[in-house]
Amino acid sequence: MKDVGIVSYGAHIPRLRIKSSDIANAWGKNPETITSSLGVIEKSVPSPDQDVATISVEAARAALARCNIDPQDIGAVYVGSESHPYAVKPTGTIVGEAISATPILKVADYEFACKAGTAAIQTCMALVKSEMVDYGIAIGADTSQAAPGDALEYAASAGGAAFIIGREKIIANINETCSFTTDTPDFWRREGRKYPAHGGRFTGAPAYFRHVISNAQNLMGSANSKPEDYNYAVFHQPNGKFPLRVAKMLGFTPDQVKQGLLCPIIGNTYSGSTMLGLASVLDIAEPGNRIFVASYGSGAGSDAFDITVTEFIKEFPHEKAPLVSELIEKKQYVDYSTYAKYRDLLYED
Amino acid sequence: MMRDVAIIGIGVTKFGELWDKSFRNLMAEAGSKALFDSGISGSELDALYVGSMSTGRFIGQEHIGALVADWSGFAHMHIPAIRVESACASGGLAVRQGYFSVASGMNDVVVVGGVEKMTDVVGDEATDTLATGLDQEWEAFFGATFPGIYAMIATRHMYDYGTTREQLAKVAVKNHANGALNPYAQFKRAIPLEKVLNSPMTAYPLTMLDCSPVSDGAAAVVLCAADKAKNYTDKPVKIIGTGQASDTLALHGRREICTFDSTVYAGKKAYEQAKLQPKDIDVAEVHDCFTIAEILAIEDLGFVKKGEGGKAIDEKITTLDGKTPVNTSGGLKAKGHPVGATGVAQIAEIVMQLRGDAGERQVKDAKIGLTHNVGAVGASCVVHILEAI
Amino acid sequence: MADGAVPRFWREIPQRYNLIGNQCGSCSKIYFPPRESCPYCRRKSMGKMKVLKLKGQGEVLTYSIIYNAPEHFERQTPYPIAIIKLDEGPKVTAQIVDCKLDDVKIGMRVQSTFRKIHEDGYIGAIYYGYKFKPIEVK
Numbered sequence: 001m002k003d004v005g006i007v008s009y010g011a012h013i014p015r016l017r018i019k020s021s022d023i024a025n026a027w028g029k030n031p032e033t034i035t036s037s038l039g040v041i042e043k044s045v046p047s048p049d050q051d052v053a054t055i056s057v058e059a060a061r062a063a064l065a066r067c068n069i070d071p072q073d074i075g076a077v078y079v080g081s082e083s084h085p086y087a088v089k090p091t092g093t094i095v096g097e098a099i100s101a102t103p104i105l106k107v108a109d110y111e112f113a114c115k116a117g118t119a120a121i122q123t124c125m126a127l128v129k130s131e132m133v134d135y136g137i138a139i140g141a142d143t144s145q146a147a148p149g150d151a152l153e154y155a156a157s158a159g160g161a162a163f164i165i166g167r168e169k170i171i172a173n174i175n176e177t178c179s180f181t182t183d184t185p186d187f188w189r190r191e192g193r194k195y196p197a198h199g200g201r202f203t204g205a206p207a208y209f210r211h212v213i214s215n216a217q218n219l220m221g222s223a224n225s226k227p228e229d230y231n232y233a234v235f236h237q238p239n240g241k242f243p244l245r246v247a248k249m250l251g252f253t254p255d256q257v258k259q260g261l262l263c264p265i266i267g268n269t270y271s272g273s274t275m276l277g278l279a280s281v282l283d284i285a286e287p288g289n290r291i292f293v294a295s296y297g298s299g300a301g302s303d304a305f306d307i308t309v310t311e312f313i314k315e316f317p318h319e320k321a322p323l324v325s326e327l328i329e330k331k332q333y334v335d336y337s338t339y340a341k342y343r344d345l346l347y348e349d
Numbered sequence: 350m351m352r353d354v355a356i357i358g359i360g361v362t363k364f365g366e367l368w369d370k371s372f373r374n375l376m377a378e379a380g381s382k383a384l385f386d387s388g389i390s391g392s393e394l395d396a397l398y399v400g401s402m403s404t405g406r407f408i409g410q411e412h413i414g415a416l417v418a419d420w421s422g423f424a425h426m427h428i429p430a431i432r433v434e435s436a437c438a439s440g441g442l443a444v445r446q447g448y449f450s451v452a453s454g455m456n457d458v459v460v461v462g463g464v465e466k467m468t469d470v471v472g473d474e475a476t477d478t479l480a481t482g483l484d485q486e487w488e489a490f491f492g493a494t495f496p497g498i499y500a501m502i503a504t505r506h507m508y509d510y511g512t513t514r515e516q517l518a519k520v521a522v523k524n525h526a527n528g529a530l531n532p533y534a535q536f537k538r539a540i541p542l543e544k545v546l547n548s549p550m551t552a553y554p555l556t557m558l559d560c561s562p563v564s565d566g567a568a569a570v571v572l573c574a575a576d577k578a579k580n581y582t583d584k585p586v587k588i589i590g591t592g593q594a595s596d597t598l599a600l601h602g603r604r605e606i607c608t609f610d611s612t613v614y615a616g617k618k619a620y621e622q623a624k625l626q627p628k629d630i631d632v633a634e635v636h637d638c639f640t641i642a643e644i645l646a647i648e649d650l651g652f653v654k655k656g657e658g659g660k661a662i663d664e665k666i667t668t669l670d671g672k673t674p675v676n677t678s679g680g681l682k683a684k685g686h687p688v689g690a691t692g693v694a695q696i697a698e699i700v701m702q703l704r705g706d707a708g709e710r711q712v713k714d715a716k717i718g719l720t721h722n723v724g725a726v727g728a729s730c731v732v733h734i735l736e737a738i
Numbered sequence: 739m740a741d742g743a744v745p746r747f748w749r750e751i752p753q754r755y756n757l758i759g760n761q762c763g764s765c766s767k768i769y770f771p772p773r774e775s776c777p778y779c780r781r782k783s784m785g786k787m788k789v790l791k792l793k794g795q796g797e798v799l800t801y802s803i804i805y806n807a808p809e810h811f812e813r814q815t816p817y818p819i820a821i822i823k824l825d826e827g828p829k830v831t832a833q834i835v836d837c838k839l840d841d842v843k844i845g846m847r848v849q850s851t852f853r854k855i856h857e858d859g860y861i862g863a864i865y866y867g868y869k870f871k872p873i874e875v876k
Contacts, residue, residue, distance in 0.1 A: 015836050048813045049835065049853040053866060057852040085854075085864050094866060098755045098852055330874075332838070341813065477808050486750065487771060488831045491855060491867065492804065492811045493819050498831075500802035501821060508800070508844050550816075553803035601821045601829040606800055 004129045005170035005307070006163050007069070008316075010062025011279040012055045012141075013159040013266055013327040016045040018339045020154045026336040027149050034154060039240020043157035043267025045334055046143040048342050050158065052081045053091045055141040055272075057098040059162035062321035063137065064099060067164065071099050074164070075133025076106040078123050080116025080140045080271045081160075082189065082196075084109050095139065106133065113187060114236055115297025116140060117161070117271040122177055122303060124165035135166045142270035147195035148345045155239050157267025159327075161275035171313045172282060172291070176223045176306040180215035187298035198298075207300050208238065212246050215302035216294045223306040227251040231289040234260035234277035236296035238268050252292070259284065265328055278307075280324040285309045351452040353575035355585040355738065358387020359697040364566035364685030365535040372408050372466035373420040375567035379690075380421045380462055383569035388581040395456035397423060397430040400443030400463040401689035406478040408469050417462060436482035437638060439463065440568070440692025441722030441731035445591050447572045457574050463693030464567035475563045479688070482725030484599035496560055496639060498600050498726045500552035503641040505606045507554065509656065512644065514554050516659035518545035520640035521558050521682055523668055528679025530710040535564050535685030559640040564685035568694035578738070584704045589717075590625070590734035592618030598728045607656075609727035612649035616721070619732040620651075623717075627651030630673055630734070631715040632702045634695035636723035637680040643667075646721050647675060650732070669710060677702060677710045692722035692731060703737040747865050754867035757792040757850060759828060768792075770828035794850030795873065796824040801834065801842050810856040818842045822870055836871035847873040 019042045021031035035041060046055075056079050064071060077099075079091045092107035106127070110116040117140015124136030141160025146152035165174075186207035189196035199207075212235060220226065227233070233256040235243035240263050247257045260277030262269075269276055274295035281291055286309060293305040322330075340346055360382025362375050370378075376399070384391055399417045404410050414430035423430070433443040440463030447461040467475050480495045488498065506512045522542050528534035545558040578585035594614035597603055604610065620626060627650060635650065637643035644658030652673045653661045661667060667675035678684045678698040681691055699718035701707045720733045750771070752758040759770035763786025764779040770792055776783035801820035804811070811817070818834040820842065834842050835853060848870035857864040 047835070049833075049855070049869065051854055051864075053864075054852050054854055057866075061852070094755075097751055098866075100756060330836075344813075473808050476806075480808070486746075489808075490865075491819070491832050491869075492807065492814070492817060493831050494804055494807060496806070497802045497804045497819050501800040501819070504802060505800035505844070550803070550805045552805060555802075599831065601831045606821065 003170060003173050004125050004165065004167055005173040007135065007166035007169055007171065008063045008067035008164040009161060009279050009282055010059045010066065010321050011161045011276055011324050011327055012058035012062065014044050014046045014050050015330055015332055016047055016334050017042045017331045018045050018334055022336050023154055038154050039264050040155050040267055041264050043155060044159055045339055045342060046158040051085045051143055052083050052141045053085050053094040055158065055160040056091060056095045056139045056162065059139060059141065059160050060095055060099050060137055063162045063164050065320045066317050069135055069164065071101045074101040074135045074137055076124055076127050076136035077101060078108055078110055078120035078138050080110040080120045081142050082111055082113055082116065082270055083143045083145060112301060113298035114270045114273055115295040115301060115303055117275045118295040118303035121163055121165060125174060125177065128165050128167055135164055138163050138165060140271035140275035142272050144268065144270040145195050155263065155268040157269050159266060159269035159276055160272035161279040169312050170310055171316050173308045173310055174305055175308055176219060177303065178215060178219050178222060179301055179303045180211050180218060181301035184300035186300055207298065208242055208296050209246060211300050211302040212294050212296050213249060215304045216250050219304035219306055225306060229290055230256060230292040232259055232281045233257050233292040234274055234281060235294050236274045237261060237263035237277065240264040276324060283318060283323045283325065285313060287311045287313055352454060353587060354448050354451045354572055355575040355578035355587045356570050356696065356700050357573045357578050357582045357585050358383045358571035359700045360386055361533050361568040361694055361697050362566050363533050364564045364687060366468050367565040370565060372464060375466060375565060376417050376462055376464045377420050379567035379569040380460060383460060383571050387571035389458060389571065393458045394423065394428055394460055396428055396450055396459045398433060398443045398447040398459060398461040400433045400439035400692060401465060402434060402436055402439050403478050403481060408466055435729045436724035437688045438692055438722045438724035438729045438731050439689045441720065442593065442692065444570065444693060444696055444733065445593055445731055448588055448591055451572050451574055457577060459572050460569055461572060461693060462567060462569040463690040465687035465689040466565050467563045467687060468565050488599050494552060496555055497552040499639040499641055500555045501600065502606055502645065503554050506641060506644065509607055510659065512659035514546060515542065516662050517559055517640040518542050519662045520637065520643045521545045524637060524676050524680040524682040527669060527677050527710055528683025531679050531684055534679040534683055535562055536683045555639055561638045561681040561686040564687040566685055566687035566690045568690045568697050570693060570696050585738050586700045586703050587736050587738050588733055589736045590619035590623030592616060592732045593730065595729050596727055600726050607645065609645055609649050609723065609730060611727050611730035612646060612721065615730040615732040616650045619734050623734040625717065625734060629717055630719045631717050632674050632677060632699065632712045633719040633721065634678060634698050635675055635721040637676055637682050638686060643675065643680065650721060669712065674712045677707065677712060695720040695722060696733060699735050703735060744863050747863065757794050757868060759790050759792050760787045761790045762786065763788055768826045768828055770830060792824055792826050796822045796848060798844055798846045798848060799823050799829065800844060803839055822848055833869040835869045849873050
């Protein structure tokens with residue numbers, strides 16, 4: 001079998017931020033308690049002119065800026081999100097057109113709560129490996145919704161990353177991938193509704209932890225690897241606490257998790273979460289580094305990846321697009337009332 | 350060879366929010382006033398021209414030529430009736446078309462009207478309709494508004510020439526002072542400088558009081574072959590120059606941001622035909638839809654050098670007793686701006702000045718007057734020069 | 739802009755998404771949006787207008803801050819609008835984003851970015867296109 005892996009990648013995070021303490025104050029909660037219990041200090045906020053299509057386009061253009069691929073050689077675009085701008089009408093067509101990859105192009109939008117982006121990576125891997133396409137772009141992006149006053153409001157944020165999957169000049173080889181899926185309704189949003197609902201503490205043990213841990217163990221089983229074999233570990237991060245706890249349960253150290261852990265400073269970017277974590281790791285990774293990745297999507301499932309960074313990362317022109325750390329640093333705060341206006345909270349569901 | 354054309358009658362309605370007047374009422378009122386003023390019986394009329402910008406959006410009515418002929422009482426005469434559109438320059442352009450028809454010898458007597466009924470729509474509809482004079486695909490689509498485009502000219506004028514917000518505001522102050530003397534004006538009151546500067550920002554650097562209002566109103570003039578004018582009136586006023594020019598629809602397409610080449614070219618044609626220079630103009634009505642527009646107009650018409658429009662306001666060159674009084678009627682700013690009516694109302698004001706009928710706002714010894722009517726942000730412009738016979 | 743006027747938006751997608759202009763094959767002058775023929779070369783340019791993608795970098799020539807906007811732009815107010823001279827020559831009118839209102843200045847270098855321009859209410863189509871953001875000086 002031919003190698004398949006990441007040829008290029010790009011990220012995008014909106015510039016606006018709101019502090020968890022500002023949200024807490026708006027609802028009369030204790031800011032310190034909220035911030036420390038969730039492990040989220042601030043989160044990114046999309047401006048009124050940003051949505052999953054614009055974030056996806058910016059991330060995909062960043063990925064293309066870092067490689068010499070003719071957009072016409074891209075055979076597939078899959079966009080994973082739970083906040084696609086249209087319920088019916090693909091985001092992927094907008095992305096395909098905006099990166100000049102149309103019209104000979106396979107496109108579909110994915111939805112699997114927070115793991116739709118990693119599912120898109122798996123689809124692109126299969127298409128590339130089977131030589132149905134030369135390159136596929138997998139995107140995970142969200143401008144996630146949270147009802148005003150809901151606990152989700154402290155973390156639900158916006159951002160995304162795009163990965164170009166191919167067979168040549170791979171900067172990071174994907175050695176192995178596997179998934180673990182059951183029907184577990186821990187979090188959902190009904191058709192036509194503006195905000196999601198969730199099962200509270202049910203989202204923990206039977207949902208996030210069971211699926212991530214089972215899948216991680218399966219992956220390490222088939223890859224015949226152990227936590228200490230990895231330089232970095234990236235987990236889905238619905239808050240600042242879960243990824244650290246799941247890492248500990250699996251035997252990873254906080255040091256392995258640190259570089260890919262962004263939720264405390266940008267919030268939960270949902271379909272962008274694991275993807276941005278991986279992008280952040282690739283921003284600094286060196287040849288030979290091994291990366292463990294496990295996403296989680298409510299409903300529920302996990303996709304895991306065993307990745308090895310190659311020599312090509314040395315010549316990879318990171319500087320042709322912003323690093324994740326640069327996107328995080330570039331910020332402007334908004335207050336809760338501006339946030340409410342921008343996120344359209346003043347209209348009833 | 351073209352023959353000379355004279356204005357033998359004028360009529361204007363009050364401008365403002367005229368809730369009890371319809372489009373038809375307004376046009377008929379201005380038209381009958383003009384016919385009465387001209388001394389013609391009505392049966393001499395050869396044709397009717399009417400300038401109106403956007404009746405389709407403002408009152409849901411097109412086919413305006415026929416409508417105006419009908420409600421002015423000429424349907425049974427079956428005279429040709431022509432509607433002319435060039436955004437906010439529709440009125441001035443209608444006068445020019447009427448002028449051509451008489452100058453060519455095809456017609457002897459025509460009536461030219463201008464009208465807009467802007468308050469029969471609610472919310473943003475009036476301003477959105479005005480914005481249809483912009484490039485809808487490449488300006489308005491991206492969030493540019495009508496005041497916003499003029500504001501961009503103001504920003505650049507301030508940057509290039511040191512023009513100040515105070516100078517912009519002084520244009521409004523001057524025109525409100527003139528409007529206070531005009532019984533037909535929408536705003537018959539003077540306003541202090543601070544009020545203009547402190548009114549809410551519409552599009553930086555323009556405040557609400559830098560902008561002309563939404564208005565209803567109509568105006569009409571009767572044109573006649575000059576050699577027949579004395580048959581009807583003792584005080585005919587001759588059109589001695591007319592010029593029209595166009596430019597790119599979008600401001601960004603232009604050679605220069607702070608010059609309306611359409612004004613420069615239309616002015617040049619009119620001055621050439623009249624064999625006159627800017628310094629010969631005794632009184633002018635220019636298109637001050639925004640305060641910056643008057644500054645641009647007095648520069649582009651050659652009353653002052655490019656870049657000195659702001660200084661000219663400080664030096665009171667354009668006040669009622671200044672060297673070249675501008676917008677004695679109150680201008681679009683204070684008299685009101687029912688868009689289609691504006692170009693015709695400008696002609697009516699200059700005729701009043703040249704006849705010596707302008708009352709409290711009369712410019713002493715005015716013999717030569719100029720009108721300047723702009724379509725949207727200068728993509729079209731019409732200039733006329735008038736002289737008392 | 740009439741509600742539901744989708745074809746009118748759709749046919750401009752290449753220009754709005756990717757700044758596709760064209761160039762006169764006779765005098766080399768560059769146009770955005772693309773023109774049927776070159777206004778200067780006219781007949782000589784017929785059939786010789788070549789498609790050209792603009793890079794999307796340029797300089798602010800002038801600007802305004804819009805406080806009163808049409809309904810479908812209201813949620814974005816106040817927002818800066820500017821005339822930008824692109825490096826290839828053509829000038830465009832567009833919003834400036836990703837900076838504070840006070841940071842917008844004549845002469846500032848900007849680059850294009852992909853944004854939602856406006857939407858046709860809650861049920862109509864969403865229109866995307868170019869806006870510009872400051873070029874970071876590293």
